[in-house]
């Protein structure tokens with residue numbers, strides 16, 4: 001069935017398929033379909049969600065730390081966040097069985113996905129489900145530059161101009177970005193008790209406010225300023241990047257752990273994009289999101 005879907009070439013390297021308004025690699029699409037059709041959510045599950053390169057690794061680390069009842073157990077020191085909090089549609093790309101089995105409902109799960117809201121399982125979305133979703137979005141120009149660096153390190157490197165065309169056409173896994181963001185944003189307004197919408201830039205500029213918001217939302221309010229400081233330090237880019245497991249390890253078949261930790265700066269796009277490129281992305285963002293009241 002997948003082979004019959006509209007397809008395009010991604011990053012001059014792989015075929016990618018269009019399904020229900022979004023693009024997916026074929027093996028990932030199989031997992032998206034399996035998840036949608038088979039996953040039975042528990043009310044105490046937590047699902048983290050994001051487009052590609054908007055702060056997933058950071059969000060996984062923070063949510064894991066906020067939910068951790070045993071402060072002495074610093075799991076991030078020995079394992080990469082992507083192994084500890086599996087992305088449901090790419091578990092087949094992780095080199096060893098993940099800490100959490102996506103389909104084992106015997107205990108609450110902390111999971112992540114790049115799947116758009118409209119394609120999530122009904123058992124997560126239904127009005128009777130109390131499963132919580134934390135979403136993270138990021139400035140689209142920085143998202144694009146982060147994506148360019150990441151795919152250049154995992155596939156063959158391509159020039160910025162070609163990657164820009166790819167980004168603007170939305171032809172990348174779980175793209176187009178703006179539809180992805182709009183879906184979760186609109187839903188977060190309709191059901192604020194269910195979806196917490198975070199922005200990477202706000203986490204950077206005001207981390208304490210944002211993580212206490214997230215901890216409260218997850219029903220695990222942080223006890224003290226010290227606890228908050230400790231979590232922020234444990235999850236900081238500087239610390240994670242310099243851990244042995246992230247310097248030299250490889251959790252995924254296709255990407256090294258180090259490729260998830262680059263600069264982590266707001267506004268890095270200024271070092272790469274021409275004014276015309278920046279304006280084109282801004283225009284797309286305005287066109288898609290302005291009416292919803294979201295500015296990224």
Ligand code: PAP
Nearest residue numbers: 052053054055056057058146236237261262263264
């Ligand atoms: P993914 O969608 O493939 O999982 P994701 O973690 O969302 O990737 O994006 C990686 C970006 O988050 C990188 O941004 P950059 O390319 O602009 O540098 C990476 O540096 C940044 N990042 C990773 N971990 C952290 C962290 N702990 N704090 C802040 N930013 C981080």
